[in-house]
Amino acid sequence: MKRTDFPKEFKFGTATASYQIEGGIEDRSPSIWDEFSHTPGKTKNGDNGDVACDHYHRYEEDIEIMKDIGVDAYRFSISWPRVMTDGIKPNEKGIDFYQKLVDKLLENNITPFITLYHWDLPLYLYKEKNGWLNPDIANYFQDYASLMFNKLGDRVKHWITLNEPWCSAFLGYFVGEHAPGHKDFQESFYVAHNLLRSHGKAVIAFRDIVKDGKIGITNVVTKVESLSNDEKDIQAAKLVDQYINGWYHDPIVYGKYPEEAVNSLKNIKLDIPENDFDIISQTIDFFGVNYYSRQVISYDENHPLKFKHAEGPLPKTEMGWEIYPKGLYDKLVEFNNKYKLPLYITENGMAGPDKLENEQIHDDYRINYIKDHFKSTLDAIKDGVDLRGYFIWSLMDNFEWAHGYSKRFGLVYVDYNTQKRYLKDSALWYKNFLLNK
Ligand SMILES: N#[N+]C[C@@H]1[C@@H](O)[C@H](O)[C@@H](O)[C@@H]2O[C@H]12
Numbered sequence: 001m002k003r004t005d006f007p008k009e010f011k012f013g014t015a016t017a018s019y020q021i022e023g024g025i026e027d028r029s030p031s032i033w034d035e036f037s038h039t040p041g042k043t044k045n046g047d048n049g050d051v052a053c054d055h056y057h058r059y060e061e062d063i064e065i066m067k068d069i070g071v072d073a074y075r076f077s078i079s080w081p082r083v084m085t086d087g088i089k090p091n092e093k094g095i096d097f098y099q100k101l102v103d104k105l106l107e108n109n110i111t112p113f114i115t116l117y118h119w120d121l122p123l124y125l126y127k128e129k130n131g132w133l134n135p136d137i138a139n140y141f142q143d144y145a146s147l148m149f150n151k152l153g154d155r156v157k158h159w160i161t162l163n164e165p166w167c168s169a170f171l172g173y174f175v176g177e178h179a180p181g182h183k184d185f186q187e188s189f190y191v192a193h194n195l196l197r198s199h200g201k202a203v204i205a206f207r208d209i210v211k212d213g214k215i216g217i218t219n220v221v222t223k224v225e226s227l228s229n230d231e232k233d234i235q236a237a238k239l240v241d242q243y244i245n246g247w248y249h250d251p252i253v254y255g256k257y258p259e260e261a262v263n264s265l266k267n268i269k270l271d272i273p274e275n276d277f278d279i280i281s282q283t284i285d286f287f288g289v290n291y292y293s294r295q296v297i298s299y300d301e302n303h304p305l306k307f308k309h310a311e312g313p314l315p316k317t318e319m320g321w322e323i324y325p326k327g328l329y330d331k332l333v334e335f336n337n338k339y340k341l342p343l344y345i346t347e348n349g350m351a352g353p354d355k356l357e358n359e360q361i362h363d364d365y366r367i368n369y370i371k372d373h374f375k376s377t378l379d380a381i382k383d384g385v386d387l388r389g390y391f392i393w394s395l396m397d398n399f400e401w402a403h404g405y406s407k408r409f410g411l412v413y414v415d416y417n418t419q420k421r422y423l424k425d426s427a428l429w430y431k432n433f434l435l436n437k
Contacts (some may be wrong), residue, residue, distance in 0.1 A: 006381065011111060012072050014074060014394065016398065017345055018077045019052040022026070023049065027056070033179045033401075035180075036178075061399065062395065062421070066108070066110055067110065071428055074113065075113040076112070076142045077114070078114060083147065088285035098151075116144070116162070117168075132194050133187060133228065138197040139196035144206045145161070145201075153209055160288050165192060165217075165291060168195055169195060172364040173191045174193070203284060215288065216285055218347070222331075223293075225297070239260060251277060251334070252281055286344055288345075288387065290346055293327065294322055294327040297309065318407055319403075325372040329379050332419065349366075349393035367425060411427040
């Protein structure tokens with residue numbers, strides 16, 4: 001498989017997120033992840049993003065690395081608390097960081113794709129305004145989005161409103177594994193809804209400000225399969241697919257939540273104002289697909305949503321996720337047929353047992369993972385999927401949320417003691433692939 005097997009305009013890139021790589025906390029106000037990661041017991045080894053990969057001070061070096069690898073595009077997120085103090089007052093120093101980042105990318109012919117929200121909500125908005133639980137958050141988000149569209153929209157033409165709202169809502173407000181660490185089932189549905197409303201308000205602003213741009217939303221897209229052919233397991237898997245995938249895509253395209261999932265939530269209030277879906281279902285230009293693996297599901301009477309995960313038999317990554325490239329093909333074809341929107345794979349990659357030895361990292365497992373998922377991508381394109389690009393997660397090892405720095409997803413190895421970067425064998429492979437070798 002060669003690069004020239006893909007459409008000429010197909011964009012190969014890599015991706016990161018602000019809190020996971022920037023550090024530079026001295027020049028921004030705090031986010032919910034600053035408070036969460038500094039709360040004992042919330043992250044592995046008590047790791048936090050105070051320094052991370054020090055990208056705030058090393059962005060030029062990191063862009064040079066991307067240039068050397070030869071990526072066409074780079075997906076990164078803006079830190080809301082960096083560009084708006086407490087999420088409300090524009091901070092010119094923070095805005096200037098992203099101006100310089102964008103200009104350096106463009107100088108190097110790397111197309112910027114910006115994610116507005118990759119989980120680092122300004123702490124003030126959470127503490128003083130109740131964060132995503134407050135319907136008014138959509139207005140704060142629209143103000144933030146408008147500021148960024150006005151400041152960068154002349155040079156940045158690809159925008160993503162939210163990254164994985166399912167994680168923000170479900171992991172942040174029900175499971176409690178992510179910031180702000182709530183464990184309230186009902187809250188997680190209110191949060192999901194306000195995230196989608198915020199998405200819609202940002203799209204409305206975008207259409208006024210960046211008339212020649214493209215905007216979408218990125219969700220985690222998981223292949224959900226039933227553990228058995230038992231009707232209860234099949235139904236449980238179908239509902240999980242609706243909770244994870246349909247819940248964050250159907251309202252945008254169809255203007256409603258998935259019916260069976262809504263009907264299954266007997267004791268959940270979904271008192272939603274009717275015109276909310278007019279806001280949520282603003283026409284978008286693409287869906288971003290973050291694909292990592294599958295979930296194997298069986299029925300469980302004792303779970304609020306009547307399901308439980310089963311351990312799959314396939315080889316797994318360091319995250320314990322099965323390596324399942326067929327799932328990517330299946331979801332791309334399904335989404336193409338169901339939503340009829342252009343797609344970007346905005347994240348795909350793996351955490352590996354990466355070891356620095358003589359300034360090298362031999363990660364053949366990651367090269368094989370990427371090759372297998374590139375094959376699924378190419379097969380989907382050949383079968384008619386309107387797929388526009390693929391961003392490997394991640395450019396470099398970084399702060400992996402509750403796992404801290406214990407999981408390495410990067411094409412580039414980061415020695416956190418020295419902040420020295422080392423291209424892994426997978427980065428060298430990607431470089432040759434991009435040169436069509
Ligand atoms: N875990 N994991 C890796 C990766 C995470 O580092 C990203 O921030 C998320 O968008 C998504 O969950 C995927």
